[in-house]
Amino acid sequence: MPLHPSLLHNNSDLDGGVENIPIPSKHFDKVVASASLHHFLNQDKGLEEMKRALKPNGKMIILEIAPNTGRGKRLKICESILHTGAKFYEPLQLRKKVEDRGLMVLSIKPTSIVYFLTALKGA
Numbered sequence: 001m002p003l004h005p006s007l008l009h010n011n012s013d014l015d016g017g018v019e020n021i022p023i024p025s026k027h028f029d030k031v032v033a034s035a036s037l038h039h040f041l042n043q044d045k046g047l048e049e050m051k052r053a054l055k056p057n058g059k060m061i062i063l064e065i066a067p068n069t070g071r072g073k074r075l076k077i078c079e080s081i082l083h084t085g086a087k088f089y090e091p092l093q094l095r096k097k098v099e100d101r102g103l104m105v106l107s108i109k110p111t112s113i114v115y116f117l118t119a120l121k122g123a
Helices: 043-053 070-081 091-100
Strands: 028-034 054-065 103-110 114-121
Touching: 028 043, 043 054, 043 091, 054 070, 054 091, 091 103, 091 114
Parallel strands: 028 054
Antiparallel strands: 054 114, 103 114
């Protein structure tokens, strides 16, 4: 669903952050965080905002780095050296965070590097 023109600045972009998404509530059918959750300054607020922006029966899809894979361990070391404040979650830890926000986790699909968590917002 395209954004209403009044939500766009200069007809090309939208200024905001995940902790304060400048979109009306119940706007999107799907929201996606791709290898970015570990960088949210306030992960709880970011998940709440993503939920708020979802329509009833909308899906939240999170692709996140699996922290105990070789690549995940190296990334955690880099993030630590750079003092980014990144916080990584194992799939079951993220599942709990998402379910604590009232979403139903439909699936967690691991790969050798990342995992995909898909959740549903109730009606």
